[in-house]
Amino acid sequence: MKKRLTVLILFAGLFLSSLSSSAQKLSIDSNWVRDQEPFRIAGNLYYVGTYDLASYLISTTKGLILINTGIEGSDTMIRRHIETLGFKFSDIKILLATHAHFDHVGAMAAIKQATGAKLMIHKKDAPLLADGGSSDVILGGHGPMFPPVKADRLLQDRDLIELGDMQIMVLHHPGHTKGACSFLFSVKDENREYRVFIANMPSILGGTKFPSTRGYPTVGKDYAYTLNAMPKVQFDIWLASHASQFNMHKKHKPGDGYHPEAFFDQEGFDAAMADLKKEYLKRSDATQ
Numbered sequence: 001m002k003k004r005l006t007v008l009i010l011f012a013g014l015f016l017s018s019l020s021s022s023a024q025k026l027s028i029d030s031n032w033v034r035d036q037e038p039f040r041i042a043g044n045l046y047y048v049g050t051y052d053l054a055s056y057l058i059s060t061t062k063g064l065i066l067i068n069t070g071i072e073g074s075d076t077m078i079r080r081h082i083e084t085l086g087f088k089f090s091d092i093k094i095l096l097a098t099h100a101h102f103d104h105v106g107a108m109a110a111i112k113q114a115t116g117a118k119l120m121i122h123k124k125d126a127p128l129l130a131d132g133g134s135s136d137v138i139l140g141g142h143g144p145m146f147p148p149v150k151a152d153r154l155l156q157d158r159d160l161i162e163l164g165d166m167q168i169m170v171l172h173h174p175g176h177t178k179g180a181c182s183f184l185f186s187v188k189d190e191n192r193e194y195r196v197f198i199a200n201m202p203s204i205l206g207g208t209k210f211p212s213t214r215g216y217p218t219v220g221k222d223y224a225y226t227l228n229a230m231p232k233v234q235f236d237i238w239l240a241s242h243a244s245q246f247n248m249h250k251k252h253k254p255g256d257g258y259h260p261e262a263f264f265d266q267e268g269f270d271a272a273m274a275d276l277k278k279e280y281l282k283r284s285d286a287t288q
C-alpha cells in the first residue's frame with residue numbers, strides 16, 4: 001500500500017515537471033494529477049480521468065468518445081486508463097469538452113494529434129480552445145494556458161452527437177464560460193437503461209462581476225438561465241466535470257465492483273444546485 005502511494009506521488013511529480021513553460025505559472029491542485037483507478041460507471045460508460053479531473057469514455061459500435069482531458073500532460077494517464085479497461089486509445093473518434101478551461105482541455109491537442117479524433121466544442125468556447133485560453137475573460141490575458149487546438153465541429157444547444165449506436169445531446173449551460181455545456185445520453189447494461197447527465201456545474205470564478213463582466217456582458221443573464229434550466233433535466237445518473245462536484249469518492253472507492261446505482265443522486269444534485277444558486281444570488285446582489 002505504502003509502495004503504491006510512493007509510486008503515485010512520483011508519478012504526479014513527473015506530471016508536474018512535464019508541463020510546458022506556458023502552463024508553469026498556473027496553480028495546479030495535486031488532486032488534478034493524482035492517479036485514480038479507472039472503472040465502469042454504467043453500461044458502456046467509464047471513468048478514465050484523474051482523481052479530481054473527470055474524463056469519461058463511452059464505447060460505441062463505431063469507436064470511442066472521450067469527454068474532457070484534464071490538464072496538459074494528462075493524456076499519458078488517460079491512455080493508460082483506457083488500455084487498462086481493455087480499449088484501444090487509437091479507437092477514440094470523437095473528443096468533447098464540458099468547457100474550455102485548462103483543467104479540462106489541456107491534453108486535447110495531444111490526444112487529437114495521436115488519434116486523429118474529431119474535436120467538437122460549443123461554438124462560443126471554440127475561440128478559447130484555439131488560443132489556449134488566452135482570450136478567456138476571467139483567466140486569460142497572459143498568453144496560452146494549454147496547447148491551442150482547433151475544433152472540427154462547432155456545437156450549439158440541443159445538437160446531437162452521433163457515433164455508432166450512441167447519441168449524445170448537447171445542453172448549452174453558459175456562465176462558467178460562454179460555451180459551457182452539459183451532455184445527456186442513455187447507456188445500457190444487461191439489466192436496464194440509464195439516463196446519464198454529465199453536468200457542467202455553474203460554479204462562479206472569483207473574477208466574475210454581475211450582471212456583466214468585461215468581455216462577457218451577458219454573464220448574469222447566462223447564469224440565471226443555466227440555474228433555471230439545469231434542475232429541469234431528468235436523469236438517473238449525475239456526473240460532473242470535477243469528481244469533487246458530485247462526491248465521486250464517496251460513491252466509489254478503489255476496488256469497488258460495478259454499481260451504477262451508486263451514482264443515482266437526485267438529492268446531491270439538488271443540494272449542489274441550491275448552493276450554486278445561493279452563491280449566484282449573493283454575488284449578483286453584492287455587485288449590482
Ligand SMILES: [Zn+2]
Pocket residue numbers: 099101176
Ligand atoms: Zn472551469
Ligand SMILES: [Zn+2]
Pocket residue numbers: 101103104241242
Ligand atoms: Zn474545472
